[in-house]
Structures are given as C-alpha cells and as structure tokens.
Amino acid sequence: MEKMKKWYKSHQKPALIGTITILLLLIGYLAGRIYFNDKFLKGTVINDCSVETLSLKQANQKLEKQVSSKSLTLVFNDGQSEVLQANQLGISYNEKNSLQKVLDQQNKWLWFTGFFSQNKQTLTDLINVNDESLSQGIQSLEHAQADKQVDPTDAYLQYQDKQFSIVKETLGSKFNNEQLIINIKVYISEGKTSLDLTKSKSYVLPTVYEDDQDLKNHLEAANQYCLSSIHYTTPKGKEITLDGSETMNWLTKNDDGTYTKDESTFKSKLNEFVKSLASQYNSIGSSRTFTGQDGQSHTVSGGTYGFRVSQDKEVSALFALMSENKSEESRVPEHTGQLPSEGNGGLGSSYIEVNITKQHLWLVKDGSVVLESDFVSGKESDSSRLTPNGTYYIYNKERNRVLRGTKQANGKYEYESPVSYWMPFNKGIGFHDASWRSTFGGDIYINSGSHGCINLPTSFAGSLYSQIYVNLPVVVYR
Numbered sequence: 143m144e145k146m147k148k149w150y151k152s153h154q155k156p157a158l159i160g161t162i163t164i165l166l167l168l169i170g171y172l173a174g175r176i177y178f179n180d181k182f183l184k185g186t187v188i189n190d191c192s193v194e195t196l197s198l199k200q201a202n203q204k205l206e207k208q209v210s211s212k213s214l215t216l217v218f219n220d221g222q223s224e225v226l227q228a229n230q231l232g233i234s235y236n237e238k239n240s241l242q243k244v245l246d247q248q249n250k251w252l253w254f255t256g257f258f259s260q261n262k263q264t265l266t267d268l269i270n271v272n273d274e275s276l277s278q279g280i281q282s283l284e285h286a287q288a289d290k291q292v293d294p295t296d297a298y299l300q301y302q303d304k305q306f307s308i309v310k311e312t313l314g315s316k317f318n319n320e321q322l323i324i325n326i327k328v329y330i331s332e333g334k335t336s337l338d339l340t341k342s343k344s345y346v347l348p349t350v351y352e353d354d355q356d357l358k359n360h361l362e363a364a365n366q367y368c369l370s371s372i373h374y375t376t377p378k379g380k381e382i383t384l385d386g387s388e389t390m391n392w393l394t395k396n397d398d399g400t401y402t403k404d405e406s407t408f409k410s411k412l413n414e415f416v417k418s419l420a421s422q423y424n425s426i427g428s429s430r431t432f433t434g435q436d437g438q439s440h441t442v443s444g445g446t447y448g449f450r451v452s453q454d455k456e457v458s459a460l461f462a463l464m465s466e467n468k469s470e471e472s473r474v475p476e477h478t479g480q481l482p483s484e485g486n487g488g489l490g491s492s493y494i495e496v497n498i499t500k501q502h503l504w505l506v507k508d509g510s511v512v513l514e515s516d517f518v519s520g521k522e523s524d525s526s527r528l529t530p531n532g533t534y535y536i537y538n539k540e541r542n543r544v545l546r547g548t549k550q551a552n553g554k555y556e557y558e559s560p561v562s563y564w565m566p567f568n569k570g571i572g573f574h575d576a577s578w579r580s581t582f583g584g585d586i587y588i589n590s591g592s593h594g595c596i597n598l599p600t601s602f603a604g605s606l607y608s609q610i611y612v613n614l615p616v617v618v619y620r
Contacts, residue, residue: 174253183248184256188241188263189333194256198245206235209269214329215336216283219315219345224283231330232275239267266331276323291316296350299361301386304371304469306364308357311348318346356399363401364390369467372460374474376422377449377481384415389464408464412457419475420451425482430533432487432617435495435504435511442619445532446568448488452476480535480613488533493615494573496596498522498529501583503596505606513609515602516583518576521591529594534567534616539607545574547593557593562600563607567616571595575603 182193182201191208193201210228217223244263280286294314300307322344329337339345350357364386371385392411394404425448431441455476463470474481483490491509498519505513520529543564547556559578566572576582576597598606 171254175250178248178250178253180245182245183250183253183261185258185260186244186248186256186263187260188244188265189268190262191333198242201241201245202235202237202239205241205268206237209233209235212269212330213335214326216285217336217338217340218285219313219340220285222285224285226279226283226326229275230279230282231326232272232277232279233330234270234272236268236270240265241268264332266328269331271327271330273323276326277319280317280319280322280326285315286317294346294348296348297352297354297357298350299357299364299390301364301368301390304369304386306361306368306386306390308352308361310352311350313348314346316346318344359400360390360393363393363403367393367403367467368464369469370464371469372463372473373471374419375472377425377484378422380422382419382422384460385469388415405461409457409461412460413453416451416453416456416460416475419456420453423449423451423475423477423481425488426450426479427532430482430487430489430617432489434497434619435506435514436497436500440619442531442533442617444530445534445618446479446537447482447533447535447615447617449477449479449481452478482615489615489617493617494536494610496529496616496618498531498587498618498620501587505609507609513602513605515598515606518579518582518597519587519591520571520594522588524591527591527593529571529592529596529618530568531619532568532617534618536565536567536610536612536614536616538564538566538572539610539612540564541607543574545570545595561603563598563603565607565610568594568618573598573603573606575600 178195181195181197184194186192186194188201188205189208191205193204196204212228212231212233214226214231215223216226244265248261284290292314293316295312297311298309300309317339321342322339325337325342325344329342337344368386368389370389371383374382376382389408389411392403392408393401394407395401426446427444428448429441429443431439434440452475459476482488485491486493492507494503494505496503496517496519501519502516503514504511521527541562541564543561545557545559545561545564547558549555559576561574561576564572564574571594573596576592577600579597582597582599
C-alpha cells in the first residue's frame with residue numbers, strides 16, 4: 143500500500159497534465175465540429191474556386207461572382223484565338239445547384255482532415271446557358287464570318303493524265319455549330335477556360351478520308367478498267383470528252399467491297415452517252431438557212447444530207463476501246479452521211495443549188511458559180527411526181543444508165559429512159575440528160591415535168607458530170 147501511495151504521488155502531476163491536455167483537445171475538436179457545422183471544410187475547392195470555411199450562402203455568392211466574370215478562349219485551327227465573355231456565352235448563375243448536397247455530404251466529425259488535404263469537386267450545374275445568346279455570341283466571332291467558314295472536302299478519286307490518284311481530304315474551318323455549343327456548355331460548366339476547336343471536334347469534318355478502304359478499292363479498279371480517254375469535237379465546235387472522270391462512276395461495287403467492270407452496266411451507260419452525243423452531231427433533215435444565187439435568204443428542211451451517228455456501232459466501238467484502255471484524241475463517231483460544212487447553212491462553198499420555181503440550177507465551187515443551166519423538174523401538177531425540197535448529196539455517178547419507172551402488172555415498166563449521165567441525189571431522183579426534150583426552163587415542169595428527176599440538156603449534163611463528185615451537197619428549194 144505504501145508503495146502505491148508513493149507511486150501515485152510521483153505520477154500525480156503528469157497525469158493531471160495529460161488529463162488537461164485531453165480535455166483541451168476534446169474542447170478544440172468539439173469547437174471545430176461546431177464551427178464547421180454549416181460551413182465547408184478546410185481544403186474544399188469547387189470548380190477551381192476555394193469555398194473553405196464559407197457558409198452555403200457565402201459560397202454561392204463567391205461562385206456567382208466567379209461565373210459573372212467567366213470567359214472562354216476559343217483556339218482555332220489556324221493557330222489564332224478569340225475570347226467569348228460571359229455575356230457572349232449567355233451564362234448566368236444557377237442558384238438551384240448541388241452545392242447544398244456537397245455541404246451535406248461532408249463528414250463534419252472529420253473536419254480536421256481538411257487541414258492536411260484538398261477536396262476538389264466539379265459541379266456541372268452552377269451555370270445556366272441561354273442557347274440563343276450563346277449562338278449570337280458565336281456568330282459575332284471573326285472566325286464565324288462567311289469568308290472564314292470554309293467547308294471541308296472529302297478525299298476523292300482524281301483522273302488526270304490518264305491515271306487515277308487519291309486527292310487528300312481538306313479539313314476546312316466551318317463550325318459544327320451544334321457540336322460547338324455542346325462543347326462550350328460542357329467546358330464552362332466544368333470551369334475550363336480554353337476550348338481547342340480541333341481537339342474537341344467542333345468543326346464540320348470530312349466524311350471520307352484518304353485512307354478510306356472503299357476509296358482504295360475504287361482506285362484499284364479504276365486504274366484497271368477506266369484509263370481510256372475519248373475526245374470528240376462536234377460540228378459546232380463543242381468539245382466532248384469521255385474519260386475516267388465519268389467511267390469510274392460506272393464501276394459496280396461488290397458485296398466484299400471491291401469494284402468490277404460489269405459489261406451490261408457499261409454498255410447501258412455508253413448507250414446513254416452516245417444518245418446524247420448523237421443529239422450534238424446529227425444533222426440529217428435539219429433546217430438550213432443559206433443565201434441563194436438570187437441574193438435572198440432561203441430556209442430548207444428535210445433531205446438526206448448531213449450526219450447521223452450509228453449509235454449501236456459507236457457503243458460497240460467505244461466498249462472495245464475501253465476494254466483495252468485505249469484513247470483517241472479526235473474521234474469521229476461511227477456514222478452515216480457526212481459532216482456538213484460550217485459555211486452557208488452547212489452547204490459550204492461548193493454545192494449544187496436547185497431553184498424549182500425558177501427552173502434553174504447553179505454549180506458553185508469554192509464560192510463561185512462555174513456552171514448554170516435551166517432544167518425541167520418533176521411534174522408540179524401531180525403530187526406523186528414532184529421533186530421534193532431538201533438538202534441532199536450526190537451519192538453516185540454513172541454513165542449510160544437506163545432509168546426505169548414502176549413495174550406494171552403486165553411486167554413492163556411505166557417508162558424506160560436511156561441516159562448518158564446519171565447523178566442521183568435522192569433515192570431514184572437525180573440529175574440526167576434528157577435528149578428527148580428540146581427546151582428547158584420556164585413553165586414546162588408544171589404540166590409536162592419529169593417523174594421527179596432534174597432533166598438537163600445533154601451537153602450541160604456532160605459538163606456537170608465531169609465537175610461534180612460524190613458527197614457534193616445538193617440543195618433543192620422553191
């Protein structure tokens with residue numbers, strides 16, 4: 143017992159000090175607990191804004207002030223930047239935020255831990271954004287002006303110098319306004335101060351890039367099947383080219399993503415092309431206006447003179463060329479007839495002019511009359527024997543021919559007329575000598591005309607025969 147008294151006496155002072163220390167610590171702890179009961183703990187940071195030791199009201203006031211002074215720097219793909227201020231961002235402070243929840247979730251009994259560590263949190267509901275104001279703010283940017291808003295371009299196949307290549311896409315500088323607004327809202331709600339439009343994909347982007355596998359497959363097939371280049375020059379001087387820039391679109395895509403040349407598809411497309419080509423070339427029967435030897439302007443339609451594309455033959459010829467990737471720089475399509483001249487309504491400078499009313503014709507060569515004569519044409523009072531108007535061409539020359547009319551039921555011909563010079567231009571109608579006639583010209587043709595041919599004096603017919611040639615134009619008019 144004596145020993146215990148002695149021990150207590152020697153330890154009484156330290157024990158007292160310890161007890162007092164514990165009481166003080168307890169009092170301090172409880173005081174801290176009471177102090178932080180309605181305040182944010184030490185080290186609390188909301189959206190990069192310290193709210194430690196602040197009440198809910200004080201924290202809201204501080205955060206509202208921060209929001210009202212907020213700005214966002216936009217960094218563009220040209221390396222330049224512009225700043226949107228709070229009013230341009232259309233932002234206002236949202237008092238119905240989750241700050242109360244953060245405060246409630248803090249463990250007040252562990253208030254002292256805040257002295258040793260930070261509690262950083264990001265709240266996305268501190269800010270309200272007016273979309274209309276934000277949109278107007280974006281449109282006010284220098285980079286939002288029309289001259290700065292350049293559309294992106296997709297990577298594509300290019301046909302050049304009879305080869306295909308892939309042209310790389312371009313990114314452009316046109317805003318994806320919908321995505322940009324979304325990104326701005328996210329960034330300002332998270333308290334960020336800078337937005338890189340490229341990294342955030344806020345631009346309108348190409349849909350096809352140079353490494354696109356479909357594009358690569360298309361390239362491979364195009365370089366295999368579509369290297370031909372066919373060039374035409376129409377009679378009116380229009381340049382028409384059929385090359386890979388068009389035919390690459392005729393390739394057929396297979397289920398496995400590769401491309402092939404389907405014969406039926408190609409021929410169908412060629413039919414369309416040649417049909418259009420024919421409309422630029424065909425001139426047979428078209429209306430022609432020329433200046434006659436009387437100095438007057440005459441318009442004639444109909445006849446066989448001119449050019450007509452043989453469409454089926456041209457399609458076959460083009461398909462054969464393309465099958466071997468061959469090219470032609472100045473192709474004339476498969477055709478019948480001939481290309482009319484550019485001069486004098488298509489007649490050119492050399493032709494035979496036949497005026498039915500005047501019963502007179504002129505042979506014009508290189509712009510000058512070299513022969514002329516009266517004639518007798520088809521019987522004008524009999525519609526079955528008229529010499530028709532139109533533009534034709536000499537399609538044959540023949541000596542000593544017997545001209546025959548329609549074969550009768552009795553086996554005999556309506557007529558048989560031996561001629562020395564035969565120069566047809568319209569089926570069975572042509573120029574020839576008529577030795578049985580003693581006079582030509584005047585009104586003979588009205589009641590005593592031919593069966594459609596142009597009857598000529600024998601001597602003149604011989605001269606005409608010697609100076610004309612196959613494919614020489616013949617124009618007949620009244």
